[in-house]
Amino acid sequence: MKKTVLLLLIVLLLLPVGIFAGGQQESVDENSPITLEFWTHEDPNRDALENRYVEEFMAANPGVTINRVTHSSKKIFELVLTAFAANAGPDIFNMQIEQAYSYIINERVAPVDYDAIGYTGAQEMMDQYIDGSMDSVYMNGEVYGIPLELNNWAIYVNKRVFADAGLDAEKDYPRTWEEMADISEKLVLRNGEIITRRGFDFRYPYYLISMVPMVEQLGGQLVSDDGKTAIINDNAWIEFLTFMQEWGPNGRNLGSPTYNNARKLFNMDNNDMAMCLSGLYQAARIRSDNQEFYDSGDWMVIPFPTFENAVKDVANTFYGQYYMVNAQNTDREIEMAWKFTKYMMDHDEEYLKAVNIVPPTKSLMASETFKNMPYSQVFVDDLARAEVVYTAENGAKMEELVKEAVESVMLSGISPVQAHATLKAKAQELLDEM
Amino acid sequence: MTKKKNRPGRIDRKLARWGLIFVAPSIAFFSVFSFYPIGMAFYTSLFKKNLLSLKRPDFIGLKNYIYLFGSSDFWNSVEATFVFALGTFLPLLIASLMLAAFIMSISKARRFFQMAYYSPAVISSVVSAAIWLLIFDPRGLGNQWVNAILQTPGIDNRWLADSTMVRLSTMIVYFWKYIGYFVIIFISGLANIPRSMYEAAEIDGATGWAVFWKITFPLLKPTVVLVSIMSMLQCLKTFSTQYLFTQSGAPQGPINVITLNIYNTGIRDFRIGRASAMSIILFSIMLFFTWLQFRTSKSDEVNY
Numbered sequence: 255m256k257k258t259v260l261l262l263l264i265v266l267l268l269l270p271v272g273i274f275a276g277g278q279q280e281s282v283d284e285n286s287p288i289t290l291e292f293w294t295h296e297d298p299n300r301d302a303l304e305n306r307y308v309e310e311f312m313a314a315n316p317g318v319t320i321n322r323v324t325h326s327s328k329k330i331f332e333l334v335l336t337a338f339a340a341n342a343g344p345d346i347f348n349m350q351i352e353q354a355y356s357y358i359i360n361e362r363v364a365p366v367d368y369d370a371i372g373y374t375g376a377q378e379m380m381d382q383y384i385d386g387s388m389d390s391v392y393m394n395g396e397v398y399g400i401p402l403e404l405n406n407w408a409i410y411v412n413k414r415v416f417a418d419a420g421l422d423a424e425k426d427y428p429r430t431w432e433e434m435a436d437i438s439e440k441l442v443l444r445n446g447e448i449i450t451r452r453g454f455d456f457r458y459p460y461y462l463i464s465m466v467p468m469v470e471q472l473g474g475q476l477v478s479d480d481g482k483t484a485i486i487n488d489n490a491w492i493e494f495l496t497f498m499q500e501w502g503p504n505g506r507n508l509g510s511p512t513y514n515n516a517r518k519l520f521n522m523d524n525n526d527m528a529m530c531l532s533g534l535y536q537a538a539r540i541r542s543d544n545q546e547f548y549d550s551g552d553w554m555v556i557p558f559p560t561f562e563n564a565v566k567d568v569a570n571t572f573y574g575q576y577y578m579v580n581a582q583n584t585d586r587e588i589e590m591a592w593k594f595t596k597y598m599m600d601h602d603e604e605y606l607k608a609v610n611i612v613p614p615t616k617s618l619m620a621s622e623t624f625k626n627m628p629y630s631q632v633f634v635d636d637l638a639r640a641e642v643v644y645t646a647e648n649g650a651k652m653e654e655l656v657k658e659a660v661e662s663v664m665l666s667g668i669s670p671v672q673a674h675a676t677l678k679a680k681a682q683e684l685l686d687e688m
Numbered sequence: 689m690t691k692k693k694n695r696p697g698r699i700d701r702k703l704a705r706w707g708l709i710f711v712a713p714s715i716a717f718f719s720v721f722s723f724y725p726i727g728m729a730f731y732t733s734l735f736k737k738n739l740l741s742l743k744r745p746d747f748i749g750l751k752n753y754i755y756l757f758g759s760s761d762f763w764n765s766v767e768a769t770f771v772f773a774l775g776t777f778l779p780l781l782i783a784s785l786m787l788a789a790f791i792m793s794i795s796k797a798r799r800f801f802q803m804a805y806y807s808p809a810v811i812s813s814v815v816s817a818a819i820w821l822l823i824f825d826p827r828g829l830g831n832q833w834v835n836a837i838l839q840t841p842g843i844d845n846r847w848l849a850d851s852t853m854v855r856l857s858t859m860i861v862y863f864w865k866y867i868g869y870f871v872i873i874f875i876s877g878l879a880n881i882p883r884s885m886y887e888a889a890e891i892d893g894a895t896g897w898a899v900f901w902k903i904t905f906p907l908l909k910p911t912v913v914l915v916s917i918m919s920m921l922q923c924l925k926t927f928s929t930q931y932l933f934t935q936s937g938a939p940q941g942p943i944n945v946i947t948l949n950i951y952n953t954g955i956r957d958f959r960i961g962r963a964s965a966m967s968i969i970l971f972s973i974m975l976f977f978t979w980l981q982f983r984t985s986k987s988d989e990v991n992y
Contacts, residue, residue: 446842511937
């Protein structure tokens with residue numbers, strides 16, 4: 255009896271191994287119908303457009319079925335990751351530049367099939383896009399993604415809030431971070447310690463995108479050029495952390511990571527947010543959230559400020575979303591996936607008009623459509639003085655360390671010197687571990 | 689002769705076979721959804737494995753465990769987990785017992801109170817955390833209520849910003865969400881105590897306090913053990929509240945519980961080997977406390 259129980263237990267314990275040990279993709283016959291899973295993040299303005307492209311592409315390519323599935327932009331990263339970890343990743347997906355890097359170096363995405371999409375090679379393809387925009391998806395002579403959008407952020411200003419505080423936005427807008435703090439002081443309204451109207455506030459989850467350039471303006475760097483040393487130029491980091499400490503509730507109390515997202519409040523025009531940091535796409539969101547405010551002309555966009563003692567003129571970093579193709583597919587699936595992706599991105603002007611996102615093709619950036627977008631020139635000028643966001647396999651962890659340092663000075667009463675020392679030690683340990 | 693005596697009879701064997709057949713589905717279920725993942729997690733914890741990599745992971749033995757035991761980040765997570773578990777589990781246990789006794793003592797509106805206390809338990813953890821995020825907003829109801837009660841207008845209690853307050857905030861959310869669940873379990877435990885015990889105590893002239901400590905509490909002990917184990921395990925496994933709070937700007941350090949650290953290490957940093965080692969350590973901690981609670985509860989069992 256005991257033997258029977260033991261045998262049964264062994265069988266049952268081994269059962270899952272048999273069930274879950276699979277994961278290899280089946281090979282697909284050259285002429286058999288194929289189905290491509292296409293995962294992307296939610297964007298109502300993009301849905302209608304891309305659903306139409308899916309229909310058109312399937313009509314032109316009988317035997318190809320494309321399932322377009324949308325996921326929340328906060329969740330898509332982990333959904334794609336866990337799907338890939340189980341060897342069941344989508345055939346086509348889009349990924350932010352900082353995250354795309356890991357997929358490339360781990361050989362989870364296929365290089366572009368240049369023949370299939372009408373290019374002779376990587377160089378001809380890259381020549382279609384503005385300088386720097388393909389750097390993060392170009393590795394060992396191959397391109398691994400087609401850009402859906404390229405973003406850089408500038409400052410959106412609500413002229414009505416400025417007027418309410420007795421300021422003229424056209425003249426009084428901040429050029430430097432010091433002015434940003436002083437003008438915010440004039441714009442802010444409080445009920446005791448609680449801020450009821452903010453002048454400006456940062457986009458706190460995005461420390462690499464918008465705060466590292468502030469350090470760079472002061473001469474600092476996140477990682478040295480050779481990639482071996484972390485947190486370069488102690489004084490620059492301490493000065494930046496001191497500025498953030500002053501910004502927070504323990505300093506001048508101008509903003510905090512725990513207040514509501516600034517750009518959502520901005521769109522509502524409820525006299526509670528005077529300035530926010532966002533990309534060109536924000537204009538479409540203002541239009542969709544508050545048509546009256548969009549049409550009023552009472553908002554404008556100004557360049558990313560610099561510190562008064564800046565040693566480097568750097569704007570907010572740029573980042574992008576890239577369409578990528580799963581490498582664990584048959585050649586035919588990969589070819590069709592790239593063909594479909596190229597088909598979508600051939601409509602770059604339509605993406606700009608309907609969704610206000612900028613596929614960074616040279617032709618689009620030079621087009622009248624782009625030039626006529628409100629304040630597009632501000633973004634172009636800032637892009638010229640911007641660098642690409644830090645991309646590395648440890649990027650997310652590095653961002654967490656910067657977040658920890660900024661929050662510790664803003665919220666936990668840690669001194670900038672101490673926060674910097676902790677950041678430097680942890681960031682170096684992270685680099686050494688790679 | 690002796691050997692023959694020790695062999696189970698035909699009926700025993702038949703009963704045992706049926707018993708085996710009946711438990712087989714449960715064994716299969718736990719094999720697939722519990723034993724296999726635990727085994728795999730332990731196996732994975734012995735490797736340096738990148739979640740995205742297709743390359744064969746390097747076998748590193750116990751190095752992930754050695755790293756973790758020397759990591760200040762991991763010890764901070766252990767501290768955050770225990771602070772949360774102790775700060776939530778004990779009040780949860782005491783308050784749910786008191787509320788259950790209160791509900792059992794009233795004759796009117798008993799159902800209403802049961803439903804009212806239980807309702808947060810049916811809301812998903814993510815939704816409840818989202819509700820409390822609105823309450824803890826500097827301009828939210830949290831500050832308004834506290835300032836109205838304490839007559840301190842304009843004070844920002846920094847529910848999500850201050851290191852101590854953010855810990856307290858996560859405890860409040862958990863307490864609010866799970867208290868009704870444990871109240872219901874205590875109520876069912878209280879309902880199983882025979883009325884005759886109370887009647888006898890009444891005849892003997894026992895006071896209410898004496899009745900509670902001499903009759904109710906000892907007879908409720910199996911339920912207390914059940915609730916304490918369940919609530920403690922729930923607290924050690926806490927994740928969604930801390931995750932959502934940190935996503936909304938709260939500082940991570942004070943509430944970086946082990947589960948959150950596992951998630952960040954595995955999903956964000958792709959270090960699934962190290963994350964697996966952390967999950968095995970957490971599993972061992974939970975196993976130890978469950979054993980300890982069973983052991984201490986058995987030492988002074990009461991029967992009437």
